[in-house]
Amino acid sequence: MHQSYLEMKKQFHTLLLLFISSLMLSQQKIHTVLAKETLYGLSKKYNVSIDDLKKVNPQLNNRTLQIGEILTIPDEKATSKANEYSNSNAITNIQNSDDAQNINYFFITIEPKQTLYGLSKKYHTSIKTIQSLNPNMSKEGPKIGEVLKIPKNSSSENSNTYSHVYSENKHDKENSNINDSNSKEEINVKDKRESDLANDTKLQNSKNENFENQNNQEIDDLNKKQSDENVQIPVAKNQTENIANYELKKDGINVVLFLPLHTGESSINAERRIATQFYSGAKTALDSLSNKGKKIHVRIFDTSNDNKFREIIDTYDFSNTNLIIGPLFKSNLLTIADKIKKIPIISPFSSSDDLDEHGNLILYNTKDQILVEKLTDEILKKYSGEKMYILYDEEHFKTAEFLQSLIKDKKSNAEVVLTKNADDIKSDQNLVTDEYNKIYAILISTQNSIITKYLDSITKLESNQIQPISLFYSPLFDNKKYEEKLLNFGLLYLDTNYVNEFGFNEQKMINLYKKKYCNFPDKYAITGFDVTYDILSRVDEKGNLSNSMMKAESKQVSNKYSFRKINKNGAWVNQEARIIQLLK
Template structure:
């Protein structure tokens, strides 16, 4: 009776303030910032920081923010809203001319295009112009009673689950309640869709299973609650919080049934200072530690390997090899698959010489997602250690999703596209974004004592902004009509100093004119040419390799340059087996497969190998170092910075 009285008292005490200030959750979408969110809700940025102090350190996609949406702390609604018009900057346009054209102040334009506080308008750049419009009449909704707001969900799928009532106690959180009843926060929110902010005395729906350890609120300062994000794994969490996977299991008995998104875990209060999920592609000190796994072989169990590639055997007519030869000649993806496969077989032979036996199963995916799903559904994958392939992004994601619940690693061999996150998906080829990030780190760390000049066209404004933030003293050259003239550069060069010129463009005319001009100026100045993205424009026949060599061209790369002397033994063995020299896809198949087999032979599993051997591995043309990817799964962050010398040899940059 006394307990019921206390609950009623709390209910009376908290119902009144509940209507003075209301809140809602906002899920952060791609491209949103704290500023844009504050504008959408007509509140100050400080209002968001007040309820979400961690937002000062940045916000992430799918992160939930508490937004005050009514009450005395909110500003009164304005009688105007802001629309925006996207404007592509034309030649000779200025902030002044745009302010006159659109009848807005220069400060207003800068307010919604913050890069303009530190740099001038760039031709081809797209900016947002604020345009006022009258607000539509607000549709006011009657306030719901606390009973209506807390009634159970009407979703029939949720109603079929057994639930019970729970009265919220002071200081209880969704994390604590979800953990107490063995639920995820999402499941708790699904049962109570109208409850955005918990108040003591509220009655909510919960599950019926109560964990033996009922940590409703953690008072031990060494630990706190953490909600598992999509595609996080025990391995990535152990790295994030600097504890072993076994320790996480002991702290969270519910993990015996597996880890899932939304689960609430008890974790150490302090995170591993070397782990930064917001910049998982940052420089990693383990990349300085090269390891040779051939001397660490201890697991001699036969490795179960599956190779899934698009061979398109369905196009072979009965008893007709000539037809398939035509397919090979006409379809690049088939040629790549066969070359890669030949490298895989060479790696299996090498592994066998080291005492590693492999059972290889090969499947033709037909470059079709349905076929990939069919292969997995109709064959036994229970004992498979690793799947290599499929070749392209979409089929790889299907394979990873089908095998995720069995935690079978799926290794994509060649794609550099950002992929949907699955906790068992390994992207062995760094993305273009990662290559650019590594090159930016390299430039920033070596910029001291250099005169930095940045040549970037309008399409490259994003990387130009990144460079300007990292290199505040850099000078800029803007191409005119896709042309870079000598006189635009010469006045910025410094005699007696190393001049680093960073060229960012995929336009052949810009690259050609800039490299030609720099080559002429290099007679009188010390010039080094760099780029964060060696795209096809640099490979054009119009671009002189002699010019690039004279300019000591630096660029990021996934692979080392093909070197006959380094790979002589492999080439001889390959020629003896196939009658032709290997290409880069054959070398990639060899390097990737041998790395996987050595990792499996030196640990209990692929995941275990990362904990035992945190350094990087390197073979003929590729190196591997997998880290948790921000989107889920793992990505190889081992990247080469290469330098083209004047004699046209390519070496690792110093």
């Protein structure tokens, strides 16, 4: 049978590209990346272009160099000759001719180290689709220089979905059961505190870029751990069957995770850093729960592109999803909460009042209202008629008013003074005994300038004259200038991010994290662990959340959690916080 002109052109094209590839692969060198080396430096050292380095090391198209990485260096002369051929009109004309005659697909030429999985991810299509369009391709995968058809409705951008199944027997059992022991909650003696500020400093001093690369590589590798059938994610319901969801509904807990990962971008911005840190903590929790026998199916969506995020919400079939963790930021949370009404949606950070009316939202960040209620109960345990000063900033005026009203409701004779001026806080002298009456000095502010004035003011007094109390923790409490005085006073404050590094559960989580990432977990990583571990510990084997499980109290690494409805049909809010008192 005579071959068509088009088939002959394709064969010629393939042979030509094989010849080009053989030129580029001949006499290649190997280079191990050292500290501080760059692609630019290597291109100058070996007299090859950065583009040629990326052609034979395609992983460098999506990330930077990693220390210890082994690179292939193309031979200078062969590369020059290959470029001469690749720029010829013959290839360009064949490509354009094929493209013009086939409106449903386009052609690509296989480069070194490309795989079917990688192509399906890069062009946002399925392995089966590529195989059906290229029936002559080897079952072992495409060969270097081979020309493949790719459907034109696919995208050359990085996929914004990832998938993985967590199940038992995948990890070393000795690392399981992080939260098995029930450590007693207490009003703390002054342990050596590693504050969030210290944690952030440690993170900044670590190799941040390597951490980002490791984390992003893990996310990219999630799909590889599933079968080919589970890799395909539909863009819209009417385009293709969602085989992955069909598999997920058989058993286990189905979780969707929304994170602004900014995949495919080389720069590291604030959103991406928060997301990758959060994911690293969540991954540690998922591994631990997996070791304990929980089977969890996780689907990750990149929410950094608003248009794609809305497209996901409109087109993805959430019918088999048991839980949604994220998005991390309020605007996206409101978007998804308005669209999806029946699936529990976990908010790790946002707890503002405009989220309260969504009955399926679970707010993990303890609201100021709840903190005030807990603080009021704690203050009144030992209250015996002392005068109270509440120092506040403009942002927390309503919170200060709420605290004043709660105290007055329970102790109608209490004298409670609201002030924005720290100098107003003074101990009253008893005119009969000449002794000073003890006062309560309550701080409701997160502004360092006001906190400093508060601390400067109260530390002029003696310990028998004042009881300092704060609604929030501040790193300034650990400042050497104030530390001794605050210990003598017995400063009392609430904290939702306290990590006791000497606690059994805390040490276990931190050690697991450091073993995996070679870093101390920062506050976002710890939140990722706490939120993921806690909510997945509350669901039953079918992925359901009962009211009794929501109300049960649990203690994680940085906070305690139990939930109540903010109103009859409103969101679930965390009603816990650690109450900490500094004592010698």
